[in-house]
Amino acid sequence: MATTQSQPQHVLEIKRTFAAPRERVYRAWTDAREFALWFHPTTDYITVITRMDLRVGGKYSLEMRQKEGSVSRLSGTYEEVRPPEKLVFTWRWEKDDPSAETLVTVLFTDLGGSTEVSLTQQKFLSAQDRDNHNQGWLGGLALLESYLSQ
Numbered sequence: 443m444a445t446t447q448s449q450p451q452h453v454l455e456i457k458r459t460f461a462a463p464r465e466r467v468y469r470a471w472t473d474a475r476e477f478a479l480w481f482h483p484t485t486d487y488i489t490v491i492t493r494m495d496l497r498v499g500g501k502y503s504l505e506m507r508q509k510e511g512s513v514s515r516l517s518g519t520y521e522e523v524r525p526p527e528k529l530v531f532t533w534r535w536e537k538d539d540p541s542a543e544t545l546v547t548v549l550f551t552d553l554g555g556s557t558e559v560s561l562t563q564q565k566f567l568s569a570q571d572r573d574n575h576n577q578g579w580l581g582g583l584a585l586l587e588s589y590l591s592q
Contacts, residue, residue: 451569454576456561458583462590464552468526472496478587482506485580498523524548542567
């Protein structure tokens with residue numbers, strides 16, 4: 443079950459436990475083929491990974507294609523890559539001003555057969571932007587849970 447805590451306007455924090463080993467959950471975030479299968483807000487989207495250079499300073503980019511035709515492009519830079527414990531990366535939608543770039547930190551905690559994922563996204567410009575991302579993350583993490591249970 444996902445939990446979203448009361449948080450400041452510019453920070454989003456979500457914790458979720460998955461019934462899968464830490465290495466398996468980490469791989470779902472770092473293998474481009476696997477990542478594309480679950481990383482979207484709902485099943486109305488298909489994600490295409492156009493770049494995933496998983497190293498400090500490496501870039502990633504992807505497209506979330508809604509079945510009705512719209513495409514949202516996301517990109518960023520990996521700032522920390524520590525398998526299988528931690529990922530830190532910047533996040534910016536193509537349509538947004540560069541000042542709207544946020545920072546995502548994902549911690550993977552081994553709970554002995556299951557994994558707690560602690561996600562923090564910070565530097566939002568507004569509470570509305572934070573809340574929109576919260577909805578997207580909750581949907582994506584639900585899809586990750588389904589993916590991991592296959």
